[in-house]
Amino acid sequence: MRKPEHRLETERRALERALSRLSSLQVELAFHRARDPLVRYRAFRSGRLELRMHEALSSAPSEVLHSLVDWVLKRGDRGERLDRHLDSLAVELRRDTAPPPILLRGEVHDLGEISGEVLERHFTPGRAPARSPLTLLAPRPSSAITWGPRRTASAKARKSILFGSYDPVLDLVRVHPRLDRGDVPRRFVAFVLFHELLHAAIPAQRAPSGRVVHHTPTFRRYERNHPDWEWAESWERENIRRLASS
Numbered sequence: 001m002r003k004p005e006h007r008l009e010t011e012r013r014a015l016e017r018a019l020s021r022l023s024s025l026q027v028e029l030a031f032h033r034a035r036d037p038l039v040r041y042r043a044f045r046s047g048r049l050e051l052r053m054h055e056a057l058s059s060a061p062s063e064v065l066h067s068l069v070d071w072v073l074k075r076g077d078r079g080e081r082l083d084r085h086l087d088s089l090a091v092e093l094r095r096d097t098a099p100p101p102i103l104l105r106g107e108v109h110d111l112g113e114i115s116g117e118v119l120e121r122h123f124t125p126g127r128a129p130a131r132s133p134l135t136l137l138a139p140r141p142s143s144a145i146t147w148g149p150r151r152t153a154s155a156k157a158r159k160s161i162l163f164g165s166y167d168p169v170l171d172l173v174r175v176h177p178r179l180d181r182g183d184v185p186r187r188f189v190a191f192v193l194f195h196e197l198l199h200a201a202i203p204a205q206r207a208p209s210g211r212v213v214h215h216t217p218t219f220r221r222y223e224r225n226h227p228d229w230e231w232a233e234s235w236e237r238e239n240i241r242r243l244a245s246s
Contacts, residue, residue: 003055011058015065022069023049031055035093038086041072056089083206094169102146106180109189115145118193122226123201138222141171141200145193148174161244163236164192166199173197178243191232198222 003011008031016029026048033055040052049072060068067082069075078086104112123140143166165174173196179189202219204212215223223229 003058008055008058015058019049019051019065019069022066023073025049025073027051029053031058035090038089039068043072054089054093056093060085078206091169094167100146100149100172102144104145104147106147106177108180108182109184109186111145111147111175111189111193114186114190115193115197118190118197122194123197138198138201141197143171143173143197143200145173145175145197147177147180150177161240164196166196168200168203171200173200178246184239184243185235187228188232188235191226191228194226195223 012029012031016027019029020027025043028048029051031054032052035054038054038057042050044050051072057064064082064085067079071078071082104110104115119140123138148165161176161178163176163179166172167174173193175189175192175196178184179192198219199214202216202222204214205216206212226232
């Protein structure tokens with residue numbers, strides 16, 4: 001249950017003063033409700049610090065706040081305590097999210113059929129099958145797969161588009177519905193599925209700076225070992241603007 005606005009404002013002011021004391025800076029704190037990123041900041045040479053954090057952090061333990069200040073002021077990396085708190089908060093915020101409906105069969109491409117082939121060929125629950133063209137096979141994930149929501153025709157044209165995504169909290173792979181077209185090769189849809197399922201199989205890692213690294217060296221090694229990697233990269237470069245603006 002969300003806190004009343006007047007209580008949040010009281011906590012914001014108190015936390016702003018506490019963070020100013022901890023950092024020896026003039027902190028300007030604001031709460032937000034966006035789930036990603038949970039914390040944003042901008043420091044100025046004048047000694048002012050703009051800090052934006054999710055309102056759920058208003059009740060964070062003092063040790064977490066100390067780690068947060070140290071991280072923002074570059075006194076060290078984010079630290080295990082802050083990492084654990086932010087990670088658990090992210091899961092908690094997503095836990096109450098109703099899972100989206102699963103839609104596998106599109107107008108042109110069937111994600112159920114394609115994902116079955118991708119999993120069989122490029123992932124393994126045990127040893128690599130002899131028929132596989134890959135020398136390295138990633139562990140087989142059990143993620144749900146669906147087409148993403150279709151946007152209305154009034155949506156603004158863009159120069160870029162995210163063909164797929166993986167949600168680690170929901171363990172869900174989404175494929176952009178603009179790939180469900182006759183002028184999009186099934187081969188490319190298969191590679192997009194492979195890429196997102198690889199995210200499920202190879203977890204992201206957090207760098208000492210706090211930045212989350214999704215495409216780790218291990219991830220890149222598996223991806224580039226895919227026989228269609230170069231072709232898919234080339235096809236995407238040639239067609240991304242057309243698909244993004246259509």
